[in-house]
Amino acid sequence: MRGRKRGNIVVLTGAGISKESGLDTFRDADGLWSRVNLEDVATPEGFARNPKMVHDFYNHRRRELQSDNVRANAAHVALGRLEAEWPDNVLVVTQNIDALHEEGGSKNLIHMHGEMLKARCDLCGAVHDWTGDMDIGTVCPACDAAGGMRPHVVWFGEMPFEMERISRALAQCSLFVSIGTSGNVYPAAGFVQEAIFSARAHTVELNMEPSEGATMFAETVYGPATEVVPAWVERVLEEGF
Numbered sequence: 135m136r137g138r139k140r141g142n143i144v145v146l147t148g149a150g151i152s153k154e155s156g157l158d159t160f161r162d163a164d165g166l167w168s169r170v171n172l173e174d175v176a177t178p179e180g181f182a183r184n185p186k187m188v189h190d191f192y193n194h195r196r197r198e199l200q201s202d203n204v205r206a207n208a209a210h211v212a213l214g215r216l217e218a219e220w221p222d223n224v225l226v227v228t229q230n231i232d233a234l235h236e237e238g239g240s241k242n243l244i245h246m247h248g249e250m251l252k253a254r255c256d257l258c259g260a261v262h263d264w265t266g267d268m269d270i271g272t273v274c275p276a277c278d279a280a281g282g283m284r285p286h287v288v289w290f291g292e293m294p295f296e297m298e299r300i301s302r303a304l305a306q307c308s309l310f311v312s313i314g315t316s317g318n319v320y321p322a323a324g325f326v327q328e329a330i331f332s333a334r335a336h337t338v339e340l341n342m343e344p345s346e347g348a349t350m351f352a353e354t355v356y357g358p359a360t361e362v363v364p365a366w367v368e369r370v371l372e373e374g375f
């Protein structure tokens with residue numbers, strides 16, 4: 135149904151929105167999980183087993199996303215524009231741990247799987263901005279102890295952040311948009327159903343190809359995010375959804 139120009143919008147994003155900024159996705163043929171075992175580098179068990187391997191995995195990605203040629207792309211900027219120009223609430227919930235939504239202008243933003251440029255001390259719980267490398271000898275700036283520092287990201291088997299706030303937003307949205315995610319990882323992959331059942335929201339998938347949950351979306355547009363997302367934002371701001 136076209137023409138609605140009011141109502142809250144929730145946007146879920148995944149690694150596909152950052153692909154054209156030069157960051158790897160996870161499950162594409164050349165993705166991260168084709169090179170490393172997720173059990174080894176994205177689980178608490180893997181970290182306990184071999185903290186050096188996990189620190190190396192995240193140190194490499196932390197350096198990579200700070201290089202000059204990794205910048206917000208037209209899709210990130212289009213979502214910043216949507217938030218600025220839409221008359222009601224726009225919340226971006228990202229599974230990504232890069233900082234490209236911030237650079238694209240999104241302010242109302244939740245990193246449900248954490249942030250690469252933050253570190254947490256498991257001994258005192260303090261969370262710090264972090265741009266350098268980290269290893270098992272890294273000392274926590276808050277408690278001065280070593281041995282507890284880890285990336286402030288959500289590994290498999292760990293509870294994603296701000297789930298209460300996300301559920302409330304899904305229950306109050308008129309439009310749910312999923313961008314650049316394969317729909318493999320829960321609870322994020324279940325948000326489209328939550329938006330339908332708790333808010334009877336209109337649902338849109340903008341992706342390179344149909345995701346696992348594609349059939350649950352009322353509307354789908356496939357193609358690269360830097361083409362599809364700006365065009366979709368332009369249309370919604372002009373004509374509504």
Ligand code: BV8
Binds near residue numbers: 149176229290315319
């Ligand atoms: C939880 C870390 C509950 C940060 C990530 C057994 C044991 C334990 C848990 C489970 C289990 N079985 C199932 C689960 C739940 C599990 C899960 O879903 N597993 C899957 C694999 C089956 N989930 C969890 O464990 C979550 N926690 O359930 O907690 C709980 C309850 C009580 C108490 C405690 C806990 C935690 C999940 C978070 C895991 N952390 N990352 C990091 O290193 O980045 S997951 C990882 O996958 C990233 O966060 C990533 O964002 C996420 C999803 O991947 P996508 O973003 O979708 O990327 P993907 O490559 O898959 O797809 C990219 C898409 O983009 C593709 O569709 C592609 O076509 C498209 N694309 C590509 N290029 C473009 C494009 N689109 C547009 N334009 C382009 N140019």
